[in-house]
Amino acid sequence: MARKTIKVDSLARVEGDGGLQVLMRDGALESAQLRIFEPPRFFEALLRGRHFSEAPDITARICGICPVAYQMSAIHAMENALGVQIDGAVRELRRLLYCGEWISSHVLHIVMLHAPDFLGCQSAIELAREHAPLLQQGLELKKVGNQIVAVLAGRAIHPINVRIGGFYRVPTKNEVRELRAPVTAAREAALELVRWSATLPYPDFERDYTFVALRHPQEYPLNSGRIVSNRGLDITADEYESCFEECQVHHSSALHCHLDGATYLTGPLARYTLNSDRLSPIAREAAASAGLGPVCRNPYRSIMVRCIEVLYACDEALRIITAYEPPPRCTVPLEPRAARACAATEAPRGLLYHRYTLDGDGIIQAARIVAPTSQNQGSIEADLAEFLRGHLSLPQFELRQHCEHLVRNHDPCISCAAHFLKLEVLSR
Amino acid sequence: MSNSCVIVGIGNPARGDDAAGHEVLARLRGRVGHSTVLLEHDGNMMDLLTVLQNVRDVTLIDVCVSGAPAGTILRFDAARPLPAELRTHSTHGLGLGAAVELARALQVLPPRCIVYLIEGTGFALGERPSQAVQAAIGALAQALAAQLGAVHA
Secondary structure, eight states, X not given: OOOEEEEEEEEOSSBXXXXXXXXXXXXEEXXXXXXXXXXXXXXXXXXXXXXXXXXXXXXXXXXXXXXXXXXXXXXXHHHHHHXXXXXXXXXXXXXXXXXXXXXXXXXXXXXXXXXXXXXXXXXXXXXXXXXXXXXXXXXXXXHHHHHXXXXXXXXXSSOOSEETTEESSOOOHXXXXXXXXXXXXXXXXXXXXXXXXXXSOOOOOOOOOOBEEEEOSSSOSSSOOEEEETTSOEEOXXXXXXXXXXXXXXXXXXXXXXXXXXXXXXXXXXXXXXXXXXXXXXXXXXXXXXXXXXXXXXXGGHHHHHHHHHHHHHHHHHHHHHHOOOOXXXXXXXXXXXXXXXXXXXXXXXXXXXXEEEXXXXXXXXXXXXXXXXXXXXXXXXXXXXHHHHHTTXXXXXXXXXXXXXXXXXXXXXXXXXXXXXXXXXXX | OTTSEEEEEESOTTBGGGGHHHHHHHHHTTTSOTTEEEEEEOSOHHHHHHHHHTOSEEEEEEEEOSSSOTXXXXXXXXXXXXXXXXXXXXXXXXXXXXXXXXXXXXXXXXXXXXXXXXXXXXXXXXXXXXXXXXXXXXXXXXXXXXXXXXXXX
């Protein structure tokens, strides 16, 4: 019985450290496991005993790429607990803030992490040498995303101006108006990016995913909506834990989440497939022109969907900026009360669920956070298994490249889920 | 900022030896001319790339862990490629070296770019820099002040 080991000590261009082990026995695939060995950071335990008002600042520290998503899920859950509904200009500002994060996070992944896979480059540095205009365009777009977040939230990373009930300070009309020119230019750049994404070579690979995303009656989902799937699921965030179950697996320090015992996918592919009719006209037309139908099951095309979502986020940001009138109050009064409440929002990588229990003084008694990567791990492993079954005869180097690309299709944020990917292929 | 000399102190001032870049800037304040801009930076290397795009003369000060004795000061002139060991692979850890090489590939690397790295050992939250790193901070600040004084005299 031959034994073969392929080991990649440093799979680049993923956010965080983790590993991948592919086990083959007698030439057949036995298992493909995404191994996250970064130790848990115990954020849920850190939140216990803290005042409800501290949750946005604590949860923002979970991720340097998508802190707004963590803040927003925490804020909506707390506001649900306290019986507060926020609308009007403050709700619009939150949506604008989320647009800023989507632009920044998506463009980082599209240009720096994912594009090298399609263009045959080994790194962003090589990409910069051979495709400098693309990288420059990406950097400009990312700068605009950061600028939106900084204007609304005090700074681009780990925002500090967001609070339960609203903001500590809302921007003046002039401050928001100054975003108009850069966001208008960003929308043009995003349209170019969609056209560029249509020229990439996409492998013919599809899977029949169970897609899970938020769905809102009118909007492409960011902050709110019901949790739906393409298999008939339609629930509120309060019902999440009755359908979704996290379990521990021996090969990963991140929990795996299942829907009715099976893997499912959140993130751009799911959001787009379940909500393409909610895109703005410019984004919908761009998707059609790029050859993207209303349903996308090819994970490689996630780069194209991210480009569409960047375009949408720029367009939506521009709509909010144009209509902005500062609200009369930047926050609403809050009365602590004993409650248990949940919320889910759409982080760039997918659905992000938070649940909190508060006592009568507003002290957090329990917290639960389910990150998108925890939910997507099973689907990433299933993608790998399906691909490997048909391609085990490929040379090892090529096989490894394909596996890395498959993982990057889903932009996993390993740090959020529990960092560096190692690929190990064992043949027994 | 484009015609200025910019000194960027990189790191997290609340994490022990990682505060070294910021501490060097603190000791240079009041000792350098108006044409020198002192810029504190949190270590987000994508944003550092934006800084590099807009200057002609930059000095970058950061902390490294290379296994050398604590407080060792390393100096690199980015006129030549930085050692590969300074580049890391994940986006969370897009290193100083990667940011400089990215700027070079994009042809936006400032004509003069000097990198100083101080060897650190302790990065606990709320801790002050270790004695060895404090000594290195003082020595580097002194050397840079003297150098800038000589250049701008």
